[in-house]
Amino acid sequence: MVPKKIASLIGNLYPNAHKSCTFPKFIMIFSTITVINMYMDMKRIIAIVEAKGSSMPKIDRSAFLYLDPDPNIKDFAQCGSCFMFMSGKQRCSIFGKNDKVIANASCGLYVYGKPYDDQLIRDAVTPKEAGYVEHKVRCENCSWFNKPNKCGLFESLNDKMSDVFKLDEKVEARACCNGWQSKK
Ligand code: SF4
Ligand code: SF4
Numbered sequence: 001m002v003p004k005k006i007a008s009l010i011g012n013l014y015p016n017a018h019k020s021c022t023f024p025k026f027i028m029i030f031s032t033i034t035v036i037n038m039y040m041d042m043k044r045i046i047a048i049v050e051a052k053g054s055s056m057p058k059i060d061r062s063a064f065l066y067l068d069p070d071p072n073i074k075d076f077a078q079c080g081s082c083f084m085f086m087s088g089k090q091r092c093s094i095f096g097k098n099d100k101v102i103a104n105a106s107c108g109l110y111v112y113g114k115p116y117d118d119q120l121i122r123d124a125v126t127p128k129e130a131g132y133v134e135h136k137v138r139c140e141n142c143s144w145f146n147k148p149n150k151c152g153l154f155e156s157l158n159d160k161m162s163d164v165f166k167l168d169e170k171v172e173a174r175a176c177c178n179g180w181q182s183k184k
Pocket of ligand 1: 077078079082083084085086092093094101105106107108109110111130132
């Protein structure tokens, strides 16, 4: 479910965001995509938060789609452990029929579950809209990760923009978020 403060920001940025959606099953997905797009334009968010002043709650790490590893498995947050993955066909059930998807990839719409091939190809979003990437997205592989369990990005944002962010800096090695960056 989209957190209230994010829904409120969506309302500010995209007042008509869901009005034309006639596919209720994917309302949550479209909301999530809106959130991803929204947070890619962080300057805009900060401007809105500043304009709202102290009446606006601070942004927490759900804004980055932070996911604790639940369950704590080696391939958490990868397509190989997402129930929308069709492993035998190398496809994702919400992408198009020609969009190849591999087990070691990921996207912002990940949901833990057992992949299965007998699914419809819904062509609901493009890989780009979903933030599809082909790398290992967990904190343990991120350049911001400070062992054993600190996120340098969240720490830095809290430090430099304490009026905007209040991010829990303690993270799990197998967690993931949209701020992930390669170590190379
Ligand atoms: S692309 Fe996203 S939704 Fe599709 S299988 Fe991979 S993680 Fe799941
Ligand atoms: S260490 Fe990287 S992936 Fe993990 S929460 Fe921080 S920025 Fe996100």
